[in-house]
Amino acid sequence: MEQNPIRIAQIMGKWIGGGVESVVMNYYRHIDRTKIQFDFICDDDSTNIPYDEIESLGGKVVLIPPYQKVMKYHKELKRVLEEGNYKIVHSHINTLSVFSLKAAKDAGVPIRIAHSHSTTNKKEKKRNFMKQILRPFSKTFATNYMCCSELAGRWLFGDKEYNEGNVYLLNNAIDIDKFKFNEEMRKKARKELNISEDKLVIGHIGRFVETKNHSFLIDIFREIYKRNNDSMLLLLGQGPKLEEIKEKVRKYNLQDNVLFLGQRNDANRLYQVFDTFLLPSLYEGLPVVGVEAQASGLPCLFSKGVTKEAKVLNTTQFVSLDNSAEVWADKTIQFTGFFQRVDATNEITKNNFNINNEAQKIEIQYTNLLKKK
Structure with a gap:
């Protein structure tokens, strides 16, 4: 009997057609979609979402209120995750993952991945203030950590977690x-x-x-x-x-x-x-x-x-x-x-940036996480 693919909820935040969205779509185009499928959960004020392509590849887009509307965001995201019966949630919103993964935990999702795509700079004081406040909490509801580079991994999850091999490095691979x-x-x-x-x-x-x-x-x-x-x-x-x-x-x-x-x-x-x-x-x-x-x-x-x-x-x-x-x-x-x-x-x-090779690695990673659970 043919098995349904594992559906993974990719938490994208505000889709604006930037680098993070490009990376996730690169992986989506190149994974074996008979085994792994992505659903994209985005803020409802997003722009440039490629609905047609996502649907043609077998995925779907779900719009929810942005995180700034904390209570509505939590309630709606929790409902979406429960109804989708997701076993894996992969959050790409850096320090804001504290909000998405709290909803995922409350929805009973067993595997909750926090992914660090960024670092910081002292010139961005206002933005850094919020980042620094949220940074210690970004791991709170995560069961697993990923990053796009060593610096990004160490910045969000700490040297200890990185040195102990607890942060999976997923390269921003391309076609x-x-x-x-x-x-x-x-x-x-x-x-x-x-x-x-x-x-x-x-x-x-x-x-x-x-x-x-x-x-x-x-x-x-x-x-x-x-x-x-x-x-x-x-x-x-x-x-x-x-x-x-x-x-x-x-x-x-x-x-x-x-x-x-x-x-x-x-x-x-x-x-x-x-x-x-x-x-x-x-x-x-x-x-x-x-x-x-x-x-x-x-x-x-x-x-x-x-x-x-x-x-x-x-x-x-x-x-x-x-x-x-x-x-x-x-x-x-x-x-x-x-x-x-x-x-x-x-x-x-x-240098491990060829998407044809790297997509196979993330398939194995997702599958192994499910087996361990």
Whole structure:
């Protein structure tokens, strides 16, 4: 008799089409869905949820009130988990997992996974205050811990838990075939964007929030443009700080050289257009865009706020945010000048970021957790 797949409730919080959602969807597309199925529980004010794709893969989306409405959130999530008779809940909302996993425990879900996707930075004081308050409680209702990087794991769950092997490291793996360098695709995409072959294109993908440090990125590009006025900055993403950044671009009179492309579903094509990828984030758990950029053979400059595991290729460099925009600009131009893009498939796979391999590992992990229970 054919068995039904194990259904796992993936607690996503507010779906905004960011890196965490990208990672979970990558795994969903590549797991054996006859054995494991995902249901996505999202806040009802989410945007960009790929309903059609999720349903076509056999999953479903359930909308609930956001955690800020604490009582409604708890009541509705508990009801959803009870009615779904879930045996595993996997919460991706970092310190806020205290709320989701409390509801899961009250619903009688035996396996409750807290997943750390992030760290922190002293520059985000207001946000950090809430993070620091909730951090000690994030483990309270969890039975198992996961993280995207060592730094993220240690930050949320503590050195002791990490050192004792109690935190499972799940890499932010990608579909490498989708991202590898393609000269023909590069030419076609540049032509569509009306960008000449010899123009220097700096690329960045990220939500317009404080963490991603767009303001400093514009400072860097201003210095790059002073050194090479045949250059462009392409920005993908959306978010609350978008208008503020657009205003800064106008203030610097760079609007003809900075292209805001919004939320896109063809990022793999746009990596081909770039000559260099910049990620001057205040902090990152492990940026999936950094892995994707390297998979497409791009030279990358990351801030030292980005976890070290994000470095896959030897060509990737880390630069301190204590350095000036001028220093970043000089490094970018030096870095890009004589660079030849190569197929990075082997390096990505060797560093455990190939989704075809990593998806099998998470299947085994879920199955083993159920067997132990």
